[in-house]
Structure formats: structure tokens, C-alpha cells
Amino acid sequence: MNKLFEAILVVVILAAFIIYKITQKKKKKVAPFPANWHQLLLENVEFYAELSTSEQKRFQQRIMIFLSEVYIESVSFKLQDLDKILVAASGVIPVFGFKSWHYSNLSTVILYPDHFNKNLVFENSGEDKIVMGLVGTGRFEHQMILSRRALHDGFKNYNDRLNTGIHEFVHLIDKVDGATDGVPERLLKQAYTIPWLKMVHEEMEAINRNKSDIRNYGGTNEAEFLATASEYFFENPRSLKRKHPDVYRMLHDCYFPEEHI
Known part of the structure; x- marks a missing residue:
């Protein structure tokens, strides 16, 4: 069973990599910010809700730039707008103090529906299903893998000092120097x-x-x-x-x- 899930993950990463390369070659345009996303951000991202109107506009732009540069894929569930928003917000928040930041060491974020174990298996009932996110290495270089549940939970309680998405993006920022x-x-x-x-x-x-x-x-x-x-x-x-x-x-x-x- 582990080999099956590993094979699925490899296929997902390969497909994401190919799509990423194609979009990069075509110089993918930054899409306009969807009007309904403003309310989703207000309701789910406290950092955004506390910004001034002008800074919210800048945050919106940064989200769309992020989404034009990083491919987001889901495993075993249909990706929703809020999933994309929370992944992008996780990446934008730590670097919002910089006028321009591009995650040159990230091509794809892969969302699992729940926590997983160190072998990247998520559909198990073992006690080792504790990993909420990780920055890939080796053959998973330039990939980030996140638990969708952990991603959403990180934005539900703004004062609990726990946010898996931000945590993993800080690792990615730390890794920029090698x-x-x-x-x-x-x-x-x-x-x-x-x-x-x-x-x-x-x-x-x-x-x-x-x-x-x-x-x-x-x-x-x-x-x-x-x-x-x-x-x-x-x-x-x-x-x-x-x-x-x-x-x-x-x-x-x-x-x-x-x-x-």
C-alpha cells in the first residue's frame, strides 16, 4: 500500500512539474484578484483583516503573483478556492514586509487531505500519522507537502501560536541560502x-x-x-x-x- 501511495505522489509531482515548466515558459500572466476572495480573506486570515484598505490591495496582488508562480495540487480531494487562498497567504505573510519576493526554491505545493507519516502515506490509521507539513528534499526538491486539515486549522485560531503553513514557508525562506x-x-x-x-x-x-x-x-x-x-x-x-x-x-x-x- 505504501508503494501505491508513493507512486501516486510521484505521478502528482511529475505532472505538477511539467505544468509548472510549461506555464513558466509561457510567462504565465498574473490573473485578476477574484472579487469574492476578499470576503474569504476577511473571514479566514486575521493578518489580512487587520491591514489597511491599501495594504489589503497589496496583499491581494501578492497572492495573485504567488499563484502565478507556484502550482498547487491536491491528492484525493477537489481543490477549493479557500485552499488556494490559505496556501498563498501562508507564503505571502512572512515576506509581506518586502516589496518583492519570489520563492525561487518552490515550484509546487501538494495538499494531502489529512496528516501523514514520514513515508508520505496519509491513508492509514497508525499512530505515526503526525506530519502536518514538510519542505521536500532530494527527488521532492522544490516541493512543499501540507496537510489540508493542518493548513486550515492554522488559520482558525489566530492566537494559538500554531500555523503549519507559515511554519513551512519560514523553513523555505531559511533554505534560500542553501x-x-x-x-x-x-x-x-x-x-x-x-x-x-x-x-x-x-x-x-x-x-x-x-x-x-x-x-x-x-x-x-x-x-x-x-x-x-x-x-x-x-x-x-x-x-x-x-x-x-x-x-x-x-x-x-x-x-x-x-x-x-
Whole structure:
């Protein structure tokens, strides 16, 4: 059964890759923003709802650019507008502070209906079905695989500090410099690298001693700390600023370099 699902996944990725290459060669045009998507964004993406009208327009444009550059495919279910919106929003939110950002290391996002295991199998009843998302490597390079349920759940509670879509896109941003190591060199000024790592290790130690409200997963390694702390930053920035001012300040400088706190 595992081989069957692996074969299906390979076919999906191959088809997505071919379609992606064709659309890239044709220089796919950016489609106009569908009018009904505004309400869907207001109802489902708190980050968008809190923006000014002019910034919402910019967010809409960024979503459509993202969707013109990244192919979204579903496995075993029909893709809905909200699925596309939440994937695109997950990608746009972490880089919204930049006037222009293109995910050069991503061609396809593949949505599974539910969580899956490390072998990318989702239709099982085992206890190992715990993976909510991952950035592909090896033959899955330039692919991201997300649990649809986890993607939607991430946007349902804006204050729970958990958003799988944003988490995985932060990994992708981290990986732009060639290594997923928790040091986002494209975002972090070189002079800040050592202070950043020192702070990360102190915060990881606090997490592992149960002395922090940053999710336990952030204590796994530097890359997971960056992704988990970033979820917190975008989901509940006021709380992060109050409880972890140094982390907040550093992440703010990374994600919104042209602003001042």
C-alpha cells in the first residue's frame, strides 16, 4: 500500500512539474484578484483583516503573483478556492514586509487531505500519522507537502501560536541560502548572526526547561526554533513582544526591515 501511495505522489509531482515548466515558459500572466476572495480573506486570515484598505490591495496582488508562480495540487480531494487562498497567504505573510519576493526554491505545493507519516502515506490509521507539513528534499526538491486539515486549522485560531503553513514557508525562506539551519541569511543582517544564535540557544534552553511559552517543538533545533517563533510572531505579535522582547525585535527586523518598532 505504501508503494501505491508513493507512486501516486510521484505521478502528482511529475505532472505538477511539467505544468509548472510549461506555464513558466509561457510567462504565465498574473490573473485578476477574484472579487469574492476578499470576503474569504476577511473571514479566514486575521493578518489580512487587520491591514489597511491599501495594504489589503497589496496583499491581494501578492497572492495573485504567488499563484502565478507556484502550482498547487491536491491528492484525493477537489481543490477549493479557500485552499488556494490559505496556501498563498501562508507564503505571502512572512515576506509581506518586502516589496518583492519570489520563492525561487518552490515550484509546487501538494495538499494531502489529512496528516501523514514520514513515508508520505496519509491513508492509514497508525499512530505515526503526525506530519502536518514538510519542505521536500532530494527527488521532492522544490516541493512543499501540507496537510489540508493542518493548513486550515492554522488559520482558525489566530492566537494559538500554531500555523503549519507559515511554519513551512519560514523553513523555505531559511533554505534560500542553501541550508535550513535557523539562520535566515537573506533576512538577517550579517552583524546580527552571532547575537541571533546566542539568543536562539538561550531561548531553546528555556523551552527545554519548560520555562518558555514558545512551543516545545522550537527546542528541537535552530531551524525549528526559527519556524516556531515565527508562527508566534505572526499569530500573536503583542504577546511575543511582551514576553520575549528580544525575539520579537529580531524577528521584526528580519520580516519588516524597512519599519521601526
